[in-house]
Amino acid sequence: MTEPVSISLTVNGATHDLVVAPRKTLADVLREDLGLTGTHVGCEHGVCGACTILIDGAPARACLTYAVQMEGHELTTIEAVAKSGELTPLQRALTQVHGLQCGFCTPGIVLTFEVWLRDNPDPDEAGVREALSGNICRCTGYQNIVKAVLAAAAEMRRGAGA
CATH class of the missing domain: 1.10.150.120 ([2Fe-2S]-binding domain)
Incomplete structure (x- = not known):
């Protein structure tokens, strides 16, 4: 399946309706499509941890996850930490x-x-x-x-x- 897919992602409490390639990683969608560049891409093999986000409250590697897998899940990126401006x-x-x-x-x-x-x-x-x-x-x-x-x-x- 190579045709773009419509998905709805909940990221940092906001819902985003997107059309993405089925093989596009979550890290790339966060950075390129949503402008959430705090999620870094280092090794692209899930080893370095730079792309770590929270999926349903648990740490996960965004470089190893396809965005299309994330419909129905709550995603949290570094941008949601200390939203009030006060450091944790x-x-x-x-x-x-x-x-x-x-x-x-x-x-x-x-x-x-x-x-x-x-x-x-x-x-x-x-x-x-x-x-x-x-x-x-x-x-x-x-x-x-x-x-x-x-x-x-x-x-x-x-x-x-x-």
Whole structure:
């Protein structure tokens, strides 16, 4: 099937009616058709994590997903994080401890850990490193990313009264 297909995608709470090629990846639709360029495309093999978005609240690789598969699912991109303009504890911690440099990997890391920290409110370094294993960062050496996640978790616990 090579004819374009009509689809309706729900992205960051908004519905978008599109006509796309059946083999067009979700990453390409987000970037090219919807202008949501925070979803980065790195390896195009699902290894680097730069294209991570949330599908129904779970981290997933947009470069490995066809857009036509996403009808009926809720998609969240980095653009929906901190919509109010106020940084999340994780975003704040990444800036405070220099857990980012060029920023290419940052959207995927932020989306991965925004979800992960909800399920792991009191992580240890080993757990953070394991969760980070799906994201490649060529700049930081990871140590400050790990520090940022641990700092964000501590801030979130304080905010929750723990």
